Every structure is written in structure tokens, then in C-alpha cells.
Amino acid sequence: xxxxxxxxxxxSELASLRAEIDRCDEALMGMLAERARLALRAxxxxxxxxEALFDGERQAQMLTRLVRLNKGPLSPDAVVNVFKAIYRECxxxxxxxxxxxxxxxxxNGEPDRVLDVAGRRIGERAVYVAGPCAVESFEQLDETARxxxxxxxxxxxxxxxxxxxxxxVFQGLGMEGLRILREVGRKHGMATVTEITDxxxxxxxxxxxxxxxxxxxxxxxxxxxxxxxxxRHPVLLKRGYAATxxxxxxxxxxxxxxxxxxxxxxxxxxxxxxxETRNTLDxxxxxxxxxxxxxxxLVDASHAAGRRDILGPxxxxxxxxxxxxxxxxxxxxxxxxxxxSNQQLSFEQFSAxxxxxxxxxxxxxxxxx
Numbered sequence: 001x002x003x004x005x006x007x008x009x010x011x012s013e014l015a016s017l018r019a020e021i022d023r024c025d026e027a028l029m030g031m032l033a034e035r036a037r038l039a040l041r042a043x044x045x046x047x048x049x050x051e052a053l054f055d056g057e058r059q060a061q062m063l064t065r066l067v068r069l070n071k072g073p074l075s076p077d078a079v080v081n082v083f084k085a086i087y088r089e090c091x092x093x094x095x096x097x098x099x100x101x102x103x104x105x106x107x108n109g110e111p112d113r114v115l116d117v118a119g120r121r122i123g124e125r126a127v128y129v130a131g132p133c134a135v136e137s138f139e140q141l142d143e144t145a146r147x148x149x150x151x152x153x154x155x156x157x158x159x160x161x162x163x164x165x166x167x168x169v170f171q172g173l174g175m176e177g178l179r180i181l182r183e184v185g186r187k188h189g190m191a192t193v194t195e196i197t198d199x200x201x202x203x204x205x206x207x208x209x210x211x212x213x214x215x216x217x218x219x220x221x222x223x224x225x226x227x228x229x230x231x232r233h234p235v236l237l238k239r240g241y242a243a244t245x246x247x248x249x250x251x252x253x254x255x256x257x258x259x260x261x262x263x264x265x266x267x268x269x270x271x272x273x274x275x276e277t278r279n280t281l282d283x284x285x286x287x288x289x290x291x292x293x294x295x296x297x298l299v300d301a302s303h304a305a306g307r308r309d310i311l312g313p314x315x316x317x318x319x320x321x322x323x324x325x326x327x328x329x330x331x332x333x334x335x336x337x338x339x340x341s342n343q344q345l346s347f348e349q350f351s352a353x354x355x356x357x358x359x360x361x362x363x364x365x366x367x368x369x
Contacts, residue, residue: 032086035086035090036089036090036093039090039091039093039094040093040094040097042094043094043097047250052244052246052247053091053094053095053246054091059087062083062087063079063080063083063084066079066080066083067079067080102249102250102253102256103253103256103257103261104249104252104253104256104263104293104295105249105292105293106291106292106293106294107294110294111294112124112294112296113261113263113294113295113296114296115234115262115264115296117155117191117210117211117234118191118192118210119191120154120155120191122155122264122296122298122324122325123295123296123324124324125324126319126323126324126325126326127154127155127324127325127326128148128153128155128325128326128328128354129153129155129156129157129193129298129325129326129327129328130148130153130155130156130157130327130328130329130330130350131144131145131148131156131157131158131193131329131330132144132157132158132159132329132330132331132337132344133159133162133302133329133331133337133339133340133343133344134158134159134160134162134170134172134173134177134337134338134339134340135158135159135160135172135173135177135180135181135194136173136337136338137180138180138183138184140331140332141156141158141180141181141184142184142187142188143332144156144330144331144332145184145185145187145188145190146188147330147332147347147350148188148190148330148350149188149189149190151350151351151354153190154189154190154191155190155191155192155193155211155325156181156184156185156188156190156191156192156193157192157193157194157213157327157329158177158180158181158192158193158194159172159177159194159195159339160172160173160174160175160177160178160180160181160194160195161174161177161194161195161196161197161198161201162195162339163195163197163215163217163218164339169339170338170339175204177194178194178204178205178208178209179208181194181208181209182207182208182209185209185210191210191211192208192209192210192211193209193210193211193213193236194208194209194211194212194213195212195213195214195215196212196213196214196224197215197218197224198224199221199223199224199226199227202224202227202228202230202231203231205233206231206233210234211233211234211235211236211264212228212231212233212234212235212236213235213236213237213238213266214228214235214236214237214238215238216238216239216240216241216268216303217240219237219238219239219240219243219247219248219251220240220243220247220251222254225237225251225254225255226254226257226258228254228255228258228260229254229255229256229257229258229259229260230258230259230260231260232259232260232262233260233262234262234263234264235255235260235262235263235264236264236265236266236298237251237252237255237263237264237265237266238266238267238268238300239265239266239267239268239270239282239285241268241269241270241271241279242270242271243270245285245288245289245292248265249292249293252265252293252295263295264295264296264297264298265289265293265295265296265297265298266297266298266299266300266327267281267282267285267286267289267297267298267299267300267304267323268299268300268303268304268327269281269282269300269303269304269305270282270285277304277305277306277307277310278303278304278305278306278307278343279303279304279305279306280304281299281301281304281305281314281317281318283317283318283321286299286318286321286322286323287321287322290321290322290323296324296325297322297323297324298323298324298325298326298327299314299315299318299321299323299325299326299327300326300327301314301315301318301326301327301328302327302328302329302340302343302344302345303327303343305343306340306342306343307342307343308334308342308343308344308345308349311328311345311353312353312356312357315328315353315357316356316357316360319357319360320360328345328350328353329343329344329345330344330345330346330347330350331344331345331346332346332347333346334346
């Protein structure tokens with residue numbers, strides 16, 4: 001029998017198989033399109049509930065179930081690889097849909113935004129926003145402002161409402177601090193920045209400061225974000241210390257939805273396993289924010305480090321990553337400061353840091369005031 005020749009393959013059978021494969025491919029295309037539509041619908045629901053787009057635990061459960069249902073001839077690894085590719089593409093589609101919709105994202109070809117703040121500009125030059133962690137008295141802030149103006153600094157920061165981890169430490173002077181900040185800022189011709197912690201205080205913040213800051217602890221205070229969207233006043237939004245970039249930009253979106261596009265973003269470090277510094281400065285986050293949004297990005301180097309001895313390298317790195325400016329805490333006598341004494345610079349230390357950094361910053365873009 002071995003000498004008997006096998007009949008040649010029937011061309012019509014191959015054509016029939018190919019037609020069946022084409023029908024399978026068409027059915028798969030329809031199912032993939034339906035799956036993508038379902039994923040986009042799931043994205044809408046997740047955004048309303050402020051959930052992350054990717055759920056690793058659910059993906060693992062889905063893959064386990066599919067492997068269990070597999071009857072061959074594909075191997076379990078092949079099933080996992082095929083469906084992981086499908087999940088990855090659907091997740092990319094979900095992210096792409098979010099980017100199209102978010103007002104805070106940079107549109108194709110959109111230039112950087114430059115904000116005018118009380119006659120001073122943020123977004124075109126390397127600026128310093130400096131001052132004490134907290135407004136402690138008129139004399140303390142006045143002395144600091146006089147020094148900073150002599151160094152060419154045009155933005156004065158000072159905490160008036162201080163959200164602190166412990167309820168037993170200095171919480172700021174409140175309204176009295178706001179009035180002091182306004183008086184000192186006007187006296188020295190400086191634009192002022194202070195944190196507002198309560199939606200009911202937004203109007204007072206507009207009256208007494210040039211920039212309202214929403215701090216890291218309040219990044220997800222949605223009532224406060226909505227109130228900040230109601231006004232037409234510059235808002236500096238800090239990234240939460242455990243927030244992803246997606247979560248941070250969605251917080252900014254609350255402000256944008258209210259119609260306020262006078263937005264300044266600020267990276268201030270995130271919480272990691274590091275204990276040598278207060279936080280970990282996320283420079284990749286700075287670069288991403290510059291790429292994904294047109295808004296000015298500042299870096300609060302003082303809160304990232306929690307210590308003054310490494311601020312110089314962090315400030316240089318911030319400008320190299322594309323930051324439009326840095327926030328630094330400066331105090332006439334850091335050892336006597338009522339809050340965050342370890343991270344505040346003396347006048348002499350600020351001068352030395354500024355001299356060290358300015359030549360480097362000028363190579364990135366001109367140093368502004």
C-alpha cells in the first residue's frame with residue numbers, strides 16, 4: 001500500500017476552509033468592536049465613581065476563567081497572550097477617550113499657557129515662589145518680603161490656614177494671616193500665594209491673595225475644587241502625596257469644568273518607602289504634566305525634600321525637567337519657625353541657592369521675576 005500515491009488536495013476544500021476562516025475573522029471583528037464599546041461604557045461609569053481604569057485583580061480573574069474554559073487546541077499560554085493583547089488595546093482606547101474629553105489636556109499643537117498674575121507672568125520664565133511656611137506675624141512676613149524683593153523674587157507665599165497632620169500644632173493665623181499677607185504683598189509689590197482649605201473661604205482668598213492654592217491634602221476635596229472652578233482667579237493645585245497623574249488631572253478637571261482655566265499645577269513629592277526625605281520628588285510626573293497639559297508646572301522642592309541641605313540639586317533637576325518655577329520656604333530664623341523648621345531656608349541659604357541655580361536655570365529659559 002505504501003506505493004500507492006495519495007490523491008492531490010482538493011482545491012475546492014482549501015477554498016472552503018479559507019471562506020470559513022474569513023467568516024470567523026469577521027465574527028471576531030464584530031465581537032472585538034462590541035467589546036471595545038462595552039469597555040468605553042465601563043470607562044464612563046468608572047469616571048463618575050472616580051475609579052481607576054485598570055483593575056489588575058479583575059483581569060487576573062478573567063484570564064483564569066478563560067484558561068479554565070479553554071478546550072484546545074490553543075495552549076493556556078496562548079489564550080492568556082491573546083486576551084492580554086485584547087485587554088491592552090481596550091485599555092489604551094479607554095485612556096485615549098479620556099484624553100480627548102479632558103479640558104486640562106493639551107490639544108494637538110496647543111502652545112504653553114502663560115498666566116498673568118497681578119502683573120507678573122508664570123509660564124514663560126523660571127520663577128521663584130518663596131516665603132515662610134506660615135504667616136506668623138506682620139514683622140516676620142514683612143522682613144521676609146523685603147529680603148525676597150531685594151533678590152528679585154516677585155511671588156510671595158505664606159500659609160494662613162495650615163492643614164496639619166497633628167491637631168495640636170500651629171494651624172496658622174487664619175483670617176488675620178490673610179490680611180497680613182495682603183498688606184505685605186501690596187507694600188512690596190509682590191504677587192501673593194496662600195492655601196485655602198474650605199469652600200466657604202474661597203471668596204476671602206480671592207479678596208486677600210493673588211493666587212489661591214489648593215494643597216495636597218485637599219486635592220480630592222471636590223466641593224473645594226468646584227468652588228475654585230466658580231471663580232476667575234488663578235488657582236495653584238498641588239498633587240496629592242499618593243495620587244497618580246490621572247487622578248491629579250481629573251482633580252484639575254473639576255476646576256476646569258467650572259470655567260476657570262487660570263490653572264497652575266504643582267508637583268510637591270509623593271509618598272514612597274523613602275524615610276530619608278519627607279517625600280520623593282517625582283520628576284517624571286513633571287515631564288508628563290508638561291507634555292500632557294499646556295499649563296504652568298511648579299515644583300515645591302521644600303515639601304518634597306523636608307530638609308534644606310539637598311534643595312539646590314532638586315531645584316536644578318526641577319528646571320531641567322521643564323518646571324516653570326519652584327516653591328521654596330524662606331524664614332528669617334528657621335530654627336524658631338512655628339512649622340516645618342527643618343525645610344525652611346535662611347536668607348543667606350536662599351541667596352546661595354539662588355546664585356547656584358540661576359545660571360543653570362537661564363540655560364533652560366530666562367529667569368523671571
